[in-house]
Amino acid sequence: MSLRLISSRPASVQGSSRSRLLWATTASVGPLSSPQQRAFMLLSGTGQPLRPRHKRLPDTYTAFIGPRAMGLHTTAFKRSPWPTGPVDTNAPIVAETRADPTLPGQTLTLFQKVKGFISFYKSGLKELISNIKSVNRIKDRLAEGSPISRDELQIIRRTPADKWRLAPFGFLVVVIPEIIPLTIFLFPGICPSTCVTYGQVAKGAAKSDAKRTNLHAQAVARIEGLGLAPADFANTKSLAGMAQGGKGIFGLDSLARDDLQLVSRFLGLGGIGLVNNEAQLRTRLADHLEYLRTDDRLLLAEQAVDRLGLTELHRACQERAIPSSGRSDEQLRASLSDWTEMSRDMPILPIVWSRLALFNQLK
Template sequence: MMLARVAWQPLGMRQPMNSLGQTLVVRHGSMLYSAQLHTTALMRSSDKPEESAKTVAMPAARVDPTLPGQSLTLIKKIKAYLGFYKSGAKELWGNMKVVKDIDSRVCAGAVVSRAEFQIHLRNPADRLRLVPFGLLLLFLPEAIPLLVAMLPGMCPSTCITFGTMAKMAAKRDAVRQKLHVAALQRIEEAGLEPSDFDTVDNLARVAGRGSNIFQLDQLDTADLRMVCRFLGIGGVFAGIYVDRLRSGLRRHLDGIATDDALLASEQLVEQLGLTELLRACQERGIPSAHLSEPQLRESLGKWIELTQAHAHTIGMMPIAWSRLALLDRSVESRAR
């Protein structure tokens, strides 16, 4: 079994890469880091302890009462919900304890796994939700499924069921359909056509023109809001704080680029649970509410193949715009 690791180092401390590695530059807060991607074998019990990197184990599978194919009585379903939320809260509490260790090791140039990266990425938002969700779990646990259905944004990432994620995906996909129509008009105004996005060669050609819609810093407010809404970034006041929205989009695209590299190097697309798979597709603007599990994995796999092969030359913004232009179609690798 193989495990891919990422070595994060400040740019001033970068070491030459060997032929088996790949360098990815990522922004973390106010600093830029280079991620050295490489694949290493899992440590055996006979290996020296000092040679192994401290990693976060993937959480044990929990019973999600909303997963398809289950037939539970009302009593068993209630117990399953309570068990799922309680174990999710415990997992979140455990993540809160290790995130400082992940922070210190990232700054020291240590190696992290995809599981650790996701903990680090989601911790700020989860931390805000922990207290109200924890109090609700403690004093009124029976009301959690109803409140989560009404206000899914209050739920920490470790406590989101597949059913909640699917409902959120359906709402976002309906919004994306409307944004797709608006994006086609915007693309036409920029002197482009949808066919400019359907192959890698076409996408590379139009990205090379330097259009403002592909430059994050030059993106006008209307286009910025449209791309952010499509990717699910921003909240109620996102339209007011444009600078924060722009920095949020930058962080999101940087995070997706890192996550793509980790998913590819650890070969995790086929191993992701259904909820995590749906989340990953939604974060990338991939319509997913009505796709089967094999279709979700295929769509995510094609996205990762595209970014790993071409994001370093094309850039993440043109690839994001390709989702707006094509919506439910993928960029083909062949030229026409």
């Protein structure tokens, strides 16, 4: 398999205790190697691995989660009951279930935009409150040995930070909603993930892609210094051969300091206070790679790539440093599908290096 270049369609490392819950979810989608399985023990201390979700994902379920769950454009969090009747497995992807005034293809008056933003933020806060209540229930189910879905993985991942934004953002929505756009422009971190619009995600993606273009030039220089060429990263078989053994730039533990910072910035992890703390940055990168491995397996198991809402699709691509600015919905889904297929049999870090090496050619 080769990476899609200028086309119409276009390691696992045990981390800190913060990431074990993320790793645990991967046990629901198939057998893994023994080092990984040790990371998938329950947090309750029972030492029992999670049970498989089911031997085979029913076709009716994979079709059903599209219109009712994965179609949610903001978070794709809400869960749906098991379908009671036959479902058309060829059903098209449905429209976004929450009205986002920034989604493309709309012609709105100023009044309609203002009204749309207020409604969107209020429904986002309601969803956040529901997610906060769901976190403990999900953890209780994990303690009982039950698997979780991708929706629930995202709830666990995003809600802890979101709940601290609930009070200040809720105050703005209830008391002075007119200044929310200005507040978000000045302080983007105040907005919970359930209230982030497609416009915000697309704007952030454009900025991130511009930064990654500069990092790509640094990566090419580094790769050529090792006697390799960017073209060596375009083929899955060639990439797997180079990454075999997980040494040098392909192993988290063997990453040099400069390479560690380069990969972390490329994935958007280079936060304040971490750049000069190598151990903390290495742990943060390990956590993110573990999360991506888990998320990839759930996307594959639930056949969810083609059913992600537009905003959630952009988020998933940005988490993997897949360029999304100026690209069509079909191109993003194809790129994300390529990534998840590669991650079936390959550690995540070599895939990240392939994106670093070929960033300006991925279309």
